[in-house]
Amino acid sequence: MIELERVTRRYGDVLAVHELSLRVERGELVALVGGSGSGKTTTLKMVNRLVEPSAGVVRVGGRDVRSLPAHELRRRIGYCFQQIGLFPHLTVAGNVAVVPRLLGWDPARVRAKVAELLDLLELPGELAERTPDALSGGQQQRVGIARALAGEPEVLLMDEPFGALDPITRDTLQQRFQEVRQTLGITTLFVTHDMAEAVLLADRIAVLEAGRLLQVGTPRDLLRAPADPAVARLVATPRRQAAAVDALLAGPAA
Amino acid sequence: MNELLRALPTYTAAHLQLSLAALAIALAASLPLGIWASRRPRAGPGLLALAGALQTIPSLALLAFMVPVLAALGGWSARALGVAVPAIGVVPALLALSLYGTLPILQNVVAGLAGVDPAAREAARAMGMTARQQLWQVELPLALPVMIAGLRTAAVWVVGTATLATPVGAPSLGHFIFSGLQTRDYAAVSLGCLGAAALALALDRVIRGLERAAARRRRGPAVAALGALLVLAGAAALPWGAARSGAGAASPVVIGAKTFTEQYVLAELLAGWLARETGAPARVLGSLGSTVLFDALRAGEIDLYVDYTGTLWATVLEQTGPPPGREALIAELRRVLAEEHGVTLVAALGFENAYALAMRRAQAQALGVATIGALARHAPELVLGADYEFLARPEWRALEAAYGLAFRAQRSMDPSLLYQAAASGQVDVISAFSTDGRIAALDLVVLRDERGVIPPYDAVVLAGPRLARERPERLEALARLSGAIDADSMRRMNAAVDEEGRTPRAVAHAWLDAHPAP
Numbered sequence: 217m218i219e220l221e222r223v224t225r226r227y228g229d230v231l232a233v234h235e236l237s238l239r240v241e242r243g244e245l246v247a248l249v250g251g252s253g254s255g256k257t258t259t260l261k262m263v264n265r266l267v268e269p270s271a272g273v274v275r276v277g278g279r280d281v282r283s284l285p286a287h288e289l290r291r292r293i294g295y296c297f298q299q300i301g302l303f304p305h306l307t308v309a310g311n312v313a314v315v316p317r318l319l320g321w322d323p324a325r326v327r328a329k330v331a332e333l334l335d336l337l338e339l340p341g342e343l344a345e346r347t348p349d350a351l352s353g354g355q356q357q358r359v360g361i362a363r364a365l366a367g368e369p370e371v372l373l374m375d376e377p378f379g380a381l382d383p384i385t386r387d388t389l390q391q392r393f394q395e396v397r398q399t400l401g402i403t404t405l406f407v408t409h410d411m412a413e414a415v416l417l418a419d420r421i422a423v424l425e426a427g428r429l430l431q432v433g434t435p436r437d438l439l440r441a442p443a444d445p446a447v448a449r450l451v452a453t454p455r456r457q458a459a460a461v462d463a464l465l466a467g468p469a470a
Numbered sequence: 471m472n473e474l475l476r477a478l479p480t481y482t483a484a485h486l487q488l489s490l491a492a493l494a495i496a497l498a499a500s501l502p503l504g505i506w507a508s509r510r511p512r513a514g515p516g517l518l519a520l521a522g523a524l525q526t527i528p529s530l531a532l533l534a535f536m537v538p539v540l541a542a543l544g545g546w547s548a549r550a551l552g553v554a555v556p557a558i559g560v561v562p563a564l565l566a567l568s569l570y571g572t573l574p575i576l577q578n579v580v581a582g583l584a585g586v587d588p589a590a591r592e593a594a595r596a597m598g599m600t601a602r603q604q605l606w607q608v609e610l611p612l613a614l615p616v617m618i619a620g621l622r623t624a625a626v627w628v629v630g631t632a633t634l635a636t637p638v639g640a641p642s643l644g645h646f647i648f649s650g651l652q653t654r655d656y657a658a659v660s661l662g663c664l665g666a667a668a669l670a671l672a673l674d675r676v677i678r679g680l681e682r683a684a685a686r687r688r689r690g691p692a693v694a695a696l697g698a699l700l701v702l703a704g705a706a707a708l709p710w711g712a713a714r715s716g717a718g719a720a721s722p723v724v725i726g727a728k729t730f731t732e733q734y735v736l737a738e739l740l741a742g743w744l745a746r747e748t749g750a751p752a753r754v755l756g757s758l759g760s761t762v763l764f765d766a767l768r769a770g771e772i773d774l775y776v777d778y779t780g781t782l783w784a785t786v787l788e789q790t791g792p793p794p795g796r797e798a799l800i801a802e803l804r805r806v807l808a809e810e811h812g813v814t815l816v817a818a819l820g821f822e823n824a825y826a827l828a829m830r831r832a833q834a835q836a837l838g839v840a841t842i843g844a845l846a847r848h849a850p851e852l853v854l855g856a857d858y859e860f861l862a863r864p865e866w867r868a869l870e871a872a873y874g875l876a877f878r879a880q881r882s883m884d885p886s887l888l889y890q891a892a893a894s895g896q897v898d899v900i901s902a903f904s905t906d907g908r909i910a911a912l913d914l915v916v917l918r919d920e921r922g923v924i925p926p927y928d929a930v931v932l933a934g935p936r937l938a939r940e941r942p943e944r945l946e947a948l949a950r951l952s953g954a955i956d957a958d959s960m961r962r963m964n965a966a967v968d969e970e971g972r973t974p975r976a977v978a979h980a981w982l983d984a985h986p987a988p
Contacts (some may be wrong), residue, residue, distance in 0.1 A: 292596030301593030305611045314597050347687065363597070443509060453836050 217242050218263055218371055221270030223429075225258050232258045234427040235272070240371070245397065245404040246432075247414035249450065250424035256407040259424070260373050263405060264293045272430050291318050294364035294372040294402075298379045300356050302348040308334070308359050309344040315367035333362040336396055345350050354385035361393060365432055369409065371403040390416060411455040474646065474658055482665055484641040489629045489669070492564055495573030496624055503572075503580025505605065514580065521573040529570060533638050534759055536562030542780035559771065563632070563640035565829045570631055571624040578620025582613030615685040622677040629670040633662065637729060637759045639766065642840055643669070648729055649756055651886050655971065677700065704882055722751040723937065723944065726763045726775035729756075731959065731967045731974065732823060732905060736776045738978035740931065740948065747947040747987060764932075768811055773937045774948070779803055784864045786811070786815060793925035796822075800928060812935040816945050820953035821905060821960045824927035825865055826901035826916045830892060834915050841918045845899065846873040853878055855897030857885035865924055866901075872923045881987035889914065907965025915944075929955075954985065 225233040232254040240246045248256040250330055261267040262274055265286045266367070274281045299417060302311050309330050318324045337358040348356055357377060364372060368442040377393075378386045394417055396421050397404060408414050415435045422432040423446075431443040442448035507514035524532070540562050586609050594608040610617075616972050633644035646662030649655070676698045683692035723744055729736035734756055741752035755772060766772045766784060779799050783789050787806060793799050804815040827842060845852075854877040860866055861882055869875060881897060889908040892900040902909060904916060904927075931948055938945060959981070966977045 266592070266595060287598045287600045287603075289598070290596055293882075295591075295596035297592070298593070299589035301587070301589035301591075303590055303593070303608060303612075304587075318598055318603070341647075367598075 217275075217403055219273075219275040219278075220259070220262070221273045223259070223262060223269045223274060225255075225262060225267060225268040231427050233262070233269075235456060236424075236427070236429050238422055238429065238432065240403055242256070242403055242404055243401040244419045245417055247406045247408055247418035247421045249408060249411060249421055250426060253411065255427040256409075256424055257375055258408040258427075260405055260407050261376055263371070263373055263467070264290050264295060291315055291367055292369055294369040295374075296357075296360050296364040296372070296377045297375040300360040302356055302359055302363070304348055307345050307347055308351070311348065311359055312362045312366050314353055314363060315369075318347070319367055329366055329368075330362075333366055336365075336399075337362050338392060348398070352385075354381055354389055357381060357389060358392075361396075364399070365396075365402070369402070371405070372397075374404060374406045376408055379404075379408070379410070391394050393417075407435055411450055412457075415451075415454055421451075423450060474661055477645075478661065481641055481643050481645050482669065483706045484670060485629070485666065486558065486702060487634055488563060488635060488640055488642055489625070489673070490703050490706060491627050492571055492632070493568035493621070493625055495564065495568035496575055496628070497621060498548040499568065500576035500579055500620075504576050504617075505583070507576070508583040511781070521576050524569055525573045525748055526648060529566070529888045530634045530637070532570065533563060533566040534762065534785060536638065538765060540565070544742055545983075554608045559639040562638050563635035563642075564703065567628050567632060567635065567937045571628045574623035574627065575617070575620040578616050578623075579613065582590075582616030582620075583609055585616060586612045588644065598738065602618060615681055617683040618677060618684050620676060622681060625677055626670045627674045629666060629673060633666050638762060639726075639755055639758055639771070649734065651666065651884065652909070664810055666943060687720045723754045723774060724767060724772045725752055725754050726756040726758050726772040727754060728758060728763060728775075730903070731964050732903070733776065734974035735963050735967060735978050736819075736929070738975045739981060740774055740776070741980045742950075744944060744947065746982065747950070748944050750941070764813075767813060767934045770934050770936045773934050774816075775932060776819070776929050777932055778927040778929055779818075780824065780865065780927040782807070783925050791812045795891065796926040796928055799926055799958075803930070807932070812938075814938045814945060816931040816933050816948045817950075817952040819931065819955045820954055821929055821930040822927045823903050823905040823929055823957075824959070825860060825863075825924055826902050826904045826919070827869075827899055828892065828909055828914045828916050830895070831913050831915045832952075833898060834917070839917065840915075841920045842869065842873050842875070842923075843920055845917055846875050849875050849877050849879055849899075852898040853896075854880045854899050854901075855888050855891050856882055856901035858882045860901040868923050869919075870955060872921055899905045905960045905964060907961050907963075907968050910961070911965060911969050919931045929960075955981075 218238075219240045220236055222235045222237055223233060224231065224235055227295055236255070236259060238246070238259075248259060250256050258267055262269050263276065263281070276289070276293065283362055285323055303314070306314070312330045312333055313326050314469045316329055319328070330344065331341070334341060339355060339358050339362070343351065343355065348359065351359065354443075361377065364374075379388055381389065390413065406417065418435065420434055421438055423438070423444075431438060431447050433441075438447060438451045442451060503517065507517045527535075589602070590608055590612060594604040599607060632640075632642045633647055635642045636644035636648050641664045643665045646658040646665070650658030650662060676695055679695035680692060681696070683689075683695060723741075725737045725740050727733040734754075737754045737756065741754055744750045744752045758766065758772075763772070763775050764777070764782075767775060779796075780793065782803055783793050783799060787803070794802060799817070800818050807813040807815055827845065829839070829845075834840065837844075838849050839848060856866070861880065877899070883891065885903075888897075888900045889906065889912050890904065891897045892914055893912040899917075900914075902914070902916065908914075909916060931951065933945055933948070963981060965979045966972050966980075967974055
């Protein structure tokens with residue numbers, strides 16, 4: 217469970233996030249959507265203290281995130297981002313094992329966890345001893361997700377994890393991720409600018425604009441009762457695009 | 471040549487040892503400095519600029535500068551801690567070379583850390599690594615290939631520069647180059663250069679192997695390259711010869727020599743004389759810088775060397791006025807050296823090796839020049855060639871002032887090249903040493919100093935405080951050399967080395983054989 221309570225982040229005179237309050241319930245996936253500069257990533261990074269709030273309180277599992285050292289907090293929070301950031305000097309298995317080793321697990325438990333996650337993300341076992349540069353982009357992000365989940369975190373933070381993948385790989389990986397998430401029942405905060413992705417994956421969507429929360433609700437709520445014209449436009453985008461694509465493909469009636 | 475090849479392993483090992491030790495120190499210093507600098511965006515560039523400035527100091531100057539610095543430090547530490555830092559030998563060379571090797575490594579540590587992929591950094595932080603874990607588990611491993619490339623650059627520089635360690639008293643392949651240049655033994659010069667080049671190439675290869683292994687993150691080749699480096703270090707540490715260990719003899723008398731032929735001959739001659747008259751073992755430490763020697767003698771790093779009264783007058787007594795006559799100057803020096811420096815003037819050998827101005831005999835006759843006064847009238851059309859030291863010395867300023875000398879151009883060059891430059895007409899007038907065998911051999915003439923501006927340059931044997939205190943009988947034996955060598959004998963001995971290609975040692979022993987014990 218993630219709670220943000222009147223959280224503000226200021227950079228000089230600029231308000232990146234303004235008095236934002238949001239709850240992500242246990243096992244729920246909330247997607248943060250909004251344009252560039254709307255404060256999605258800043259909001260996400262305040263949960264694992266990659267960014268410290270200027271004001272307000274963040275709680276994970278009911279505990280204020282400031283109650284323990286940042287590095288200990290982060291070991292309990294999975295993190296996965298668009299640039300992936302795999303360690304090029306470690307093997308695939310070594311990358312997945314980073315957090316368990318930081319947590320001081322015994323080697324047998326680490327090995328078992330690595331094998332389990334590679335299997336869960338449908339990565340062939342022979343990739344375990346390869347270095348990341350031998351992997352395709354999709355495989356690399358599968359490793360990135362496995363690494364984020366390896367420490368058995370309470371919550372998962374994802375910052376446009378599929379943003380750099382080609383459409384087919386993205387589609388496959390979105391589906392696989394959704395299955396994994398539902399199996400593990402992990403609480404997730406998910407940043408994306410792709411409304412279709414948000415609709416496909418999220419239990420609820422939070423729409424941000426200029427650092428303020430415009431509306432939170434299920435995709436259907438947002439579509440049915442948008443609180444704001446901007447929300448209406450944003451939520452309508454995937455359907456409008458789908459309709460336009462259908463119309464183009466159908467062609468003029470013969 | 472055989473003698474050269476026999477000495478090669480000793481000097482190569484010493485060279486390698488010195489270089490590897492300097493690299494190890496440079497690495498140990500630049501790693502934490504580089505990490506520190508890369509975390510401080512404001513102080514970091516300043517540190518790099520400082521290291522860069524050190525790099526622009528000519529290496530020989532940096533090496534020589536270490537000697538007085540260490541002498542001062544040694545004096546302080548002897549008083550404060552009871553342990554003196556040696557001012558000549560391996561310590562100053564090691565310090566200067568380490569400073570020299572620091573920049574390329576430091577630069578590459580900073581560059582390597584700056585080049586770490588920001589995504590890998592962010593991931594390391596987000597996974598919950600502490601700052602220390604981020605550094606050791608992610609940043610340093612990723613910067614490693616770039617850092618090793620810096621080590622490689624440093625290795626090549628340090629091995630090359632280590633040849634210059636010879637004048638401050640650290641044995642290295644520079645011995646062949648410095649002594650070879652002076653005695654015109656070009657086989658020795660080539661051997662020194664090729665040896666240093668081969669060593670640099672070998673080290674470069676090994677470290678490049680390490681760099682590639684690090685870049686490809688292959689453990690096998692990395693271990694092999696590290697092994698090769700260890701083998702090199704081990705080989706360097708083996709006792710290859712007597713030069714390094716001093717033969718383990720009961721504290722031999724250490725005799726210093728400056729960087730020219732006469733000094734090599736006289737050092738060998740003193741060593742041979744001591745061995746014959748007292749049975750004392752003696753060791754010659756050649757190719758030391760002129761100013762290094764007096765400091766080294768006072769500090770007890772060497773026991774004996776030959777200096778010249780005019781030089782001591784100007785550099786040690788720091789006098790600029792006209793000097794007293796020959797005998798009076800010797801008496802004055804004997805008193806001041808003993809009272810103020812604890813140095814004993816043991817004997818005046820009986821000849822002068824004065825600075826002199828010389829030119830081609832034919833040109834001197836054509837211009838009708840026999841004296842410096844006459845030369846002054848023609849100087850504006852003539853080119854002066856002088857060794858580096860001469861133009862900086864008070865004698866030269868005194869000559870300029872007394873005769874109003876103003877040449878068309880002045881060129882400074884190595885003393886070993888001056889005589890040939892005059893003979894071949896590349897320069898017209900040179901600073902010469904009056905006992906140099908090449909004056910007669912190349913048909914040059916010495917111009918008369920009719921106003922007596924140049925002080926007398928009697929060759930005198932100086933002994934350090936330790937020898938005077940502990941072994942007065944050795945000083946008595948050396949005192950018997952008073953007046954034993956006249957200018958003609960010295961000139962012939964110099965010519966035997968410079969013109970006939972004999973070794974200083976052979977020439978000194980021939981003189982000893984011709985002068986049996988009294």
